[in-house]
Amino acid sequence: MRINKMLINSLKTALKPIKNDIDAYLKYYDNKIYQQWYFRFGKKIAEFKDIHKGESCFIIGNGPSLNNMDLSPLKNYHTFGLNKIYLMFDKVDLNLSYHVAVNPLVIEQSVSEFEALQCPSFLSYIPARTSIRPLDHIYYILTGGSYKFSSNPLEIICEGHTVTYVAMQIAFYMGFSKVFLIGVDHNFIAKGQPNEQQILQGEDPNHFAPNYFCNQQWHLPDLEASELSYHLAKFHYNRANRQIYDATVNGKLKIFTKISYEEALSLYSPKL
Secondary structure, three states: OHHHHHHHHHHHHHHHHHHHHHHHHHHOOOOHHHHHHHHHHHHHHHOOOOOOOOOEEEEEOOOHHHHHOOOHHHHHOOEEEEOOHHHHOOOOOOOOOEEEEOOHHHHHHOHHHHHOOOOOEEEEHHHHOOOOOOOOOEEEEOEOOOOOOOOOOOOOEOOOOOHHHHHHHHHHHHOOOEEEEEOOOOOOOOOOOOOOEEEOOOOOOOOOOOOOOOOOEEEOOOHHHHHHHHHHHHHHHHHOOOEEEEOOOOOOOOOOEEOOHHHHHHOOOOOO
């Protein structure tokens, strides 16, 4: 009897990931776009489940505070680069682990750069499918849906008004237990309504590179809505005994535990 119970428990543990994937599929079985994405790209995403269990990572935002930091040590750590992080490559060798972009304007403006990345790049499926080729390093994710924190990217991932939130959800799926934010300044100079599409005239004061959105279309940030997303991320990480730290230099975000960049570097060992 004891052996049978042990066998049953072992089977439950082994089959749980499969059950979660089936549940995700059945949840959206009547969504044609989801069906198309799931059967073509879902299995590829599932390969990342818990591959970094118990490890730590940096999520690198795109704020101008990055210009006041020595980013060279990051090449030895697990990192997520966001959106147009490639504009930093001529200044420092980041040796990115992963890349994430979901905004349709960013994707449209960065086709050749995203296709040339040397790391796995997670891109929103709907805006990317017609412009970004399905190369080996391209991983389409389906974004949109209800406002929530998704621990399984085989479901529709909530964008939460900031690509940083999407990266947090992917990092959670990968099993990272500590996430350190840098470059998440949470401070923008802009006139207009949240999410409004505009042309940014002249140099970009809101990102680490003056040419980031210089004379290009961009969407104004929605800081209030993104804060709601960050609260959701904090809740889910804490509930799973994980932690998000904010190591941004002079950042305005007040949701996560603040630590210095130097302290963040010292809190875990470099990647193997």
